Amino acid sequence: MTVSAFRALHHGRAAGDPLVLPGPWDAASARVFADAGFPALATPSAGVAASLGYEDGSTPPDEMFAAVARIVRAVPVPVSADVEGGYGLAPDELVGRILDTGAVGCNLEDSEGHGTLKDPQRHADWLAEVRAAAGDALFINARVDTFLVGAGDPADAVARARLYVAAGADCVYPILAPNKMLPTLREGVEGPLNMAAGPARESVAELARLGATRITFGPGMQRYAMGTIGDLAAALRA
Template sequence: MSTCTAEAFGALHHGRAPGDPLVLPGPWDAASARVFEEAGFPALATPSAGVAAALGHADGSVPPREMFDAIGRVARAVSVPVSADVEDGYGLPARKLVGRLLDAGVVGCNLEDSWGRKDAPAGTLKDPREQADYLAAVREVAGRELFVNARVDTYLRGAADFDETVARARLYVEAGADCVYVIKAPVEVLPALRAAIGAPLNVLCPPGGPSPQELGRLGATRVTFGPGLHHRAMEALSDIAKELA
């Protein structure tokens, strides 16, 4: 099980050269986590969609208890630090959310600023100040025990306004976020985003897109894959199954 602290995990995000981002594969279970650790990656970041698929759920439909149990199994399976995608926090108050994350053994989390719960208007952006207040509450409870990655969903939700994206990101950093994840931002805006936000930038590496190193040269501090690696693994398994059949 990982014994790394959130501060040590956070240190991996700083002092990186252009073209050398922190690459964080996304395990969906304990077995895949061990594969990535054995390959030499210094840390991992669970994707909510990949974990959901492994548990037999649609993305956004995993009962919170199942999600925390799953990320706990990942964290216990490896010695490297693990950050967890916990979507919009599942409606949990900050104290309960932080407690469950720490109990699971992770050192970081993603929190997105669009609604994901079944009882909320799915696919809509949250009020940025309300989200900033939530992030501030998480920071206050967690202290430095969690590295908080604030996801900005403007490009994902069709509200791709650069100024609003930057304004949201800055609010979240002021509230205590350690890193900002502007999911699905076009690669051509990454240099401007990094310069305008002035904080570590998480970038999604899409299938067939620029390499992690190229994304690093464009401004990515860290690179994650969402459910992409799970999809590739399932495609490979499908090919094996077809051969066997």
């Protein structure tokens, strides 16, 4: 599937029918999700970091890009890659590194350092440079971290989202936005809206009902899998 087909998955969707993108953390988990019939996947940086033995936000860029490339090679469906804040790479180099993995999309977050929100206009200008470098070759999911490290003000989240869409983002992702905020965000933001769900049908169904366009899971699936393996290990030791 090309990036244009991946982009099309986000548009013209019926109410209550969001695009659900599981979050593989390695090639094996990616195969499981693809074999289950999902049309595309979205890697979580925290889940990949855990699989490589790093804390979230500490994965060396070369290892992250290599991990994404292994996931892409393992499946016949398109993959979007969480590349955190871009690793300090210039826009053209960042775009080149992402495209070299075979990924058709990326997450780019608007916080930095130890949980500090970036200036929204400065970040929007940077996103515009990424869009210019990528042209139409990359689906950009702009993460809005207002509810993660900011004050949780929905007006700030909407203002940031609008700036990022104007800068060329294909979708915005107000990570950890409470479900009750979704109608406000949906009303204030034009275009696809990504929300995070827990690894349960009920969580997905609630976000679908409230108007999410796209649903991802962050590291939730990797942590669920590790919890299940932990239970198995404990049972074997009993």
